[in-house]
Amino acid sequence: MTASLDTSHLHDVHLWGALRPLVGGATSIPMRAATIRELFRKLSDEYPGMEAHIKRGVAVSIDGKIYRDQWDTVLPAGAEIYLMPRVPGG
């Protein structure tokens, strides 16, 4: 399921509140990425402070389905991408 670069699409990546200050307050940022891995890498490279959040745990909602771990998960064209805190359970 590993995607190559040529399958990457431009996404409007929505951020939850805690991440917004790191991108200057925006609720979403445009970002081209094929996979969660690429998305995380680019976020870490471009926005100082983002890496710490990602290390602590960020979940990625892709069209409402929440992914927590798998980096090679593909970000399909036109998908709604939402970054959320990782939630623990009981």
Added chain:
Amino acid sequence: MSVKVSTTINGDAVDFVCQPDEPLLDVLRNRLGLTGAKEGCGTGDCGACSVILDGRLVCSCLVLGVEMEGKKLETVEGLADGPKLHPLQQQFIDGAALQCGICTPGFLIAAKALLDKNPDPSEEEIRFGLAGNLCRCTGYDKIVRAVQAAAKEMRGA
């Protein structure tokens, strides 16, 4: 100073030594290897350590080991008849009346004590008969139903 005690547990003659202030529950679990009775609270509030002492349902955490001299005790380990499970045991399995199972030995003993005295209890009598046993997993629904089913089976109905 340790005290020597001679007693009967599940029909077997048993001798043990214990400290005079040692609860029966600790004697059963730590000295006799009978770990079916569980310690959920140690203060008589959860019923997980229930045993039947001379025909009466009690919490073994609220009995001293030294009081056992000459007494007769029934524990969950004595419930089955060889390989044949007691109807309560079988109905608890068949009716999914246990989830984590930590409270199960206490419930089985309390249910047995109830049915020994009242073979055809109403739902309310079952609920109050088991009110000394806490279960946090099941909401008691399937436990009550399993006791009803076992009672029916034991009555031969």
Added chain:
Amino acid sequence: MRYESPATTKDAVALLAKEKGQAFVLAGGTDLLVKMKAGMLEPDLVVDIKRIKGMKEIKKTASGFSIGAAVPCAALKENAALVKTWPGVVEGASLIGSKQVQGRCTMAGNLCNASPAADSVPGLVAAGAKVVIAGPRGTRKLAVEDVPAGVGRTVLKKGEFISAIELPKKPARSGDAYLRFIPRTEMDIAVVSAGVSLTLDAKGVITAARVALGAVAPTVLLVKEAAKAIIGSKLDDEAKARLTAAASAAARPIDDKRGTKEFRIDVAGVLARRAAELAYARAGGK
């Protein structure tokens, strides 16, 4: 800790009197063992009274019933004559703890633990029960309400222990009842409780009454004003209102983890009224 299980009352008294350290009587143990577990008590001597002859007997006597100090509460319920005569007393005793606790706990222990919330005590007080106290100077008797001296304290002296509880004969057309309030249906300590015993004349007028309240003061209260409120009545609405008000007025509870002061005052009145209604019906009143 030493454990002794003497065969006679005399030996038990001697053991208790002689002990220099902390000595406790063990009957049901449902309070004693809990306190030991919590480290609140570290007894030097525990005297188990259950092997003393008669301690586990319920006797019908010329003057009523004599209940041995080591009779477990579960056994009270099994005694048909006692249940018929003093249903309220048995109700109170049957509400202590769980079925498991019932298999061990005793009314004498419940009384000596001296909690204002003791479930068996208001019923006993309402019934006019007495205790028989064995001690180094022989036996003495006391009204149940005179045993507790405060929260966790009794008037018993060194070497003394309660050997029996005596219930009087029940006069004709009498009834008793005990009700308590707990948030759950079982397993709780009473937040408020009320025991009522009353006697009627042939017309259904209350001629004598005793009303006891639990958990509203440091000890169980015998509320004379509440009894007065209904004596001479047929427990009509006005009498009930007077009873409710008198019971609430007598209550002087505290706020604690089990309930608020305001709640206890309100519910003391409600329970006294409801217990009186039950007792009145049991006495044959309509």
Added chain:
Amino acid sequence: MPLDTSLVRKQFKVIGTRVRRPDGIDKVTGRAKYGADAFAPGQLIGLVLRSPHAHARIKKIDISKAEKLQGVKAVITAADLPDLTGGDRGMRDILENCMARSKALYDGHAVAAVAAVDAHTAKQALKLIKIDYEVLPHVTDVDEALKPGAPLIHDDIFTDGIEPKPTKPSNFCKLAEYGHGDVEAGFKEADFVIEKSYKTEQTHQGYIEPHACLANVSPDGVAELWVTTQGPFVYRNHCAALLGLDANKLRVTASEIGGGFGGKTHVWAEPLALALSRKANRPVKLTMTRDEVFRATGPTSSASIDVKVGVKKDGTVTAAFAELRYQNGAFPFTWAEFGAMTAFACYDFKNVKTVSRDAVVNRPKCAAYRAPSAPIAAFAVESTMDMAAKAIGMDPIDFRIKNAAREGTKSSYGPVFGPIGIGPTLEAAKKHAHWNAPLGENQGRGMACGFWFNFGGQTCVDLNVTPDGSVTVALGTIDVGGSRASMALAVAEELGVAYEQVRCVVADTSSLGHNDMTDGSRGTFSSSMAAVDAARKAIHTMRERAAKIWEIPLDEVEWIDGQAKAVGEKHGNKAPLSIKEIAAQAANTGGPIAGHSEIVADGAGVSFATHICDAEVDPETGRTSIKRYTVIQDAGKAMHPSYVEGQYQGGAAQGIGWALNEEYIYGKDGRLQNAGFLDYRIPVCSDLPFIDTQILEIPNPNHPYGVRGVGETSIVPPLGAIGNAISNAAGVRLNHVPMSPPRVLKAIKDAR
């Protein structure tokens, strides 16, 4: 061969049957071994000394007398647990929670521990430890803790989520916001605006088995830990990190577990047991008392919430707002934030906003409790929703149906929902006989909805075919309520064999790869996905073996109904090969037959439920009894319906306890006053009616069998449902949970 997780539409043979669980006999005969049921030769008894103060500086600890007591083999303090966390705040907090360092932060905080030859000696030793405390001012209430000038619990918490970051430390650890639209504009459009403030008290998971473990550390760093836990692998990783052990040398075995509900997702005294064992070079058994469980493990938050809902006469909600303030106990976390995420998740609102404020207080470190944070938020929201429905004279179910989230709804926490089940549960509730049944005197009926995320995570399963053709399965998620039966059903279904032919066990940490904690309703969802994967791999191997036996190409062998069948006309004379026959030839065809699965189980999907409750309120005492209760929830596919019903019933019962009577009660001195089952009142058998369940099965498209997690959502609606029922029974709106008799009676009196 990656796992294809897409839904297989098929007629199930064994999935959905109510089989007997494999651990049933052990559990009804007393043979099952739980945390406290293990014994090691030469074991010592470990006990923990705990702070009696809510907040105190530890000036000096003198253990010299305790160490000299005959029979004492080890005494430890924080000095025996050096900080190896390397700046990881989360791990440092775990370490500090296990053993106080410079300050005791709550009543019950561990300050020292001993290991001795028996419990009696260990108790005496605890008494000989002398601690010089400087008692500090404390705060246990969330609103008080957030006030300026409140006693400061940590001097290095600077509120997260505020820009620029504050320069002054406070107890306010995190601010967060969720939502979309313009709530102010929305409220202006409303015909009615309902505003209410709520409080909920702290509750504990109340599992009946106290934490217990048996630790055995050798001087060469090899260690074993037998422990009751929801996650042996996470316990291994955390204990190894905190003690400086190699993870591969620490073998953690999960005992049978006597309930967890989130409370056993976290190490508490286990690192202390290991540290004692290391110091004594003897096995150490450490069992918490019930008092310790309440005072020193991880209950859920208490909270304070303001809700505002704007509604039009036609039932449209124009705007919704909530501010949620949760305490996290003595260490910072984000429990209020999860409340903010879940609060309005059941609904499709154009304008919605939630703000969360997380605070630290002098109480034990909060842990997850079944759908953590969500029941608290749902109580406030579902109460307000009922008030809004009343204000416009609309049936509460119709009102919720009108506003329910559906596929395509932008959720209140951000993403757009895919296909979801809130609508079907509401429709089922409306049609349910319960909703339309008559009520008695002083009775009222209430309903409420609930939401929880659910998740999957890292999961391993090892499947082995034995030489006699039966199948063993090693699982990495623990079994707290029948999951070994469900996993055996999954494997039997996939292999096409009888349930009885498959036996599942929970593996220790040296026998299987890492598995995430069994939490988040993930056990059955994740492990069944991995079990199916492992079974498919074993099937592939068995087809290969059959091909070798038959000396034909692999693609001429199919797996049908638990047997290898040679396909094609030329093989018409070949009798199918059973697993037993294939296994018998394993030595000659390539060795043992197995299937392994190591996956990240994603796609759990969100979960919704609707509950209906009938309550009777005694108007003179304020006592509430639950007369009838119905749970309606989507399970995707109920693998073992009895255990799905059990999850629904158990969650509802816990919610009922929380709604009516359970609460942590702190005194003015900051000490917990009800650390026992006598006064922490969980429901007893006679408190509850039978709890009816209706399982909806809307298959989860992301699981081969359509399974969803079912463990948690059922605790979310009860608080609101009961509050609404009480309101309808007694005519008073309770805004403080638990809705205990004194609170209900006061509300009734105030309304008179």
